[in-house]
Amino acid sequence: MPTCRICRGERLNTFLSFGSMPLVNNFLREEQLGTPEHRFPLDVCFCDNCGLVQLGYVVDPEIMFKNYAYLTGASEPLLAHFAALAAEITQRFDVPVGSLVVDVGSNDGTLLQSFQKLGMRVLGVEPAVNISKLAVSRGIETTNDFFSSHVAETISAELGRAKVITAANVLAHVNDPEDFLSGVTSLLDEDGIFVIEVPYLVDLLEKREFDTIYHEHLSYFALRPLMSLFAKFGLGIVRVERISVHGGSLRLYVQKSAHSISPNVSELLKLEERAKLAALETYQKFAEDVSQIKEELRSLLQSLKARGARIVGYGAPAKGNLLLNYCQIGTDILDYIIDTTPFKQGRYTPGTRVPIFPESRFHNAPTDYALLLAWNYTDAILQKEKAYRQAGGKFIVPIPKPRIV
Numbered sequence: 414m415p416t417c418r419i420c421r422g423e424r425l426n427t428f429l430s431f432g433s434m435p436l437v438n439n440f441l442r443e444e445q446l447g448t449p450e451h452r453f454p455l456d457v458c459f460c461d462n463c464g465l466v467q468l469g470y471v472v473d474p475e476i477m478f479k480n481y482a483y484l485t486g487a488s489e490p491l492l493a494h495f496a497a498l499a500a501e502i503t504q505r506f507d508v509p510v511g512s513l514v515v516d517v518g519s520n521d522g523t524l525l526q527s528f529q530k531l532g533m534r535v536l537g538v539e540p541a542v543n544i545s546k547l548a549v550s551r552g553i554e555t556t557n558d559f560f561s562s563h564v565a566e567t568i569s570a571e572l573g574r575a576k577v578i579t580a581a582n583v584l585a586h587v588n589d590p591e592d593f594l595s596g597v598t599s600l601l602d603e604d605g606i607f608v609i610e611v612p613y614l615v616d617l618l619e620k621r622e623f624d625t626i627y628h629e630h631l632s633y634f635a636l637r638p639l640m641s642l643f644a645k646f647g648l649g650i651v652r653v654e655r656i657s658v659h660g661g662s663l664r665l666y667v668q669k670s671a672h673s674i675s676p677n678v679s680e681l682l683k684l685e686e687r688a689k690l691a692a693l694e695t696y697q698k699f700a701e702d703v704s705q706i707k708e709e710l711r712s713l714l715q716s717l718k719a720r721g722a723r724i725v726g727y728g729a730p731a732k733g734n735l736l737l738n739y740c741q742i743g744t745d746i747l748d749y750i751i752d753t754t755p756f757k758q759g760r761y762t763p764g765t766r767v768p769i770f771p772e773s774r775f776h777n778a779p780t781d782y783a784l785l786l787a788w789n790y791t792d793a794i795l796q797k798e799k800a801y802r803q804a805g806g807k808f809i810v811p812i813p814k815p816r817i818v
């Protein structure tokens with residue numbers, strides 16, 4: 414019987430079950446197409462006690478993250494996002510040049526490259542062997558491991574305490590957030606700043622971002638459970654912002670025994686009350702909306718296909734693979750998918766086995782519709798594909814309601 418990963422409560426109410434799903438970043442090589450893929454239960458629960466939305470079943474992180482397909486730098490908008498974050502932290506907290514900055518879940522070093530340019534000493538912590546090698550080849554010192562209280566002690570013994578610790582889209586992936594925060598607390602300087610970005614549960618519900626629910630994401634955070642987690646380690650939120658990245662996230666600036674709790678903490682807590690995050694009914698309604706999106710999207714695609722339309726997938730994000738598997742969209746609908754990530758090109762999507770090509774395929778071979786699987790970059794992609802749209806090409810945006818633009 415699973416218990417809540419924050420309060421250890423045993424009353425977890427399952428409100429949505431996707432059945433057994435493949436791992437969304439497990440892109441297949443040609444020679445793997447003949448063998449069945451591992452599938453794991455994907456059920457989403459709500460903790461009656463602390464309100465944390467979370468997965469019931471935990472897939473071994475070694476299987477999910479030791480060899481990883483996702484590259485931060487493959488998405489142009491994220492380069493600007495993380496350059497701005499490094500500048501914001503450095504300026505807002507007047508971080509001295511030469512300070513140690515540790516990025517947890519550092520991926521290809523995109524964020525740390527910006528801190529390096531600002532004169533900081535940087536260290537990444539990245540579990541994926543293939544990706545940490547790429548970061549090191551780019552001059553970003555990287556510890557190839559999962560962050561933990563033990564890894565934190567090793568780092569502070571070798572390099573001293575960190576003035577800045579960042580963790581963008583990491584905490585939701587961690588099965589033991591208490592050990593994670595214990596490590597942050599021991600590694601962070603007394604006057605250091607810990608900055609995290611996590612997808613925001615209010616956005617997930619409001620915009621029906623059901624495809625962001627998959628095995629990598631063990632927790633779906635609202636501010637309230639985060640505050641109770643931080644309080645256990647004497648960490649206080651000095652500033653919290655809603656940001657648009659990844660479909661809507663929270664950015665939290667956290668310090669040790671912080672005295673000034675950010676004024677908009679109470680605003681967001683009121684927002685969460687209005688959103689009825691503490692009521693199981695909220696999640697049961699979300700589950701109904703999700704099955705409606707599935708029906709609407711399937712019928713839209715099938716009617717276009719019946720009229721002879723050519724349809725491709727645009728972007729091969731992790732969430733796209735959840736959406737394709739849950740909505741049962743495969744090569745019967747999509748001719749192929751394009752993606753800017755070298756690791757993904759030439760491979761096939763997990764479960765649905767749609768072939769993935771570089772962007773050039775999309776620009777050279779005309780098509781009628783592109784299912785925008787990377788919908789969190791809609792503005793940037795519509796701008797980038799102006800010529801396709803001016804030539805009559807359309808995009809299908811799947812959430813919060815399937816629509817053609």
Ligand code: DWN
Pocket residue numbers: 483487488489490582629630659727728729730731732733751752753754757787789790793794797
């Ligand atoms: O939490 C996570 C987030 C941060 O990244 C991880 N668990 C896994 C991953 O999720 P994702 O794969 O859904 O992330 P993105 O950034 O939404 O993925 C976008 C995909 O689309 C990438 O593979 C790159 C691709 N892309 C593209 O082909 N053309 C992106 C852009 C902007 C483009 O123009």
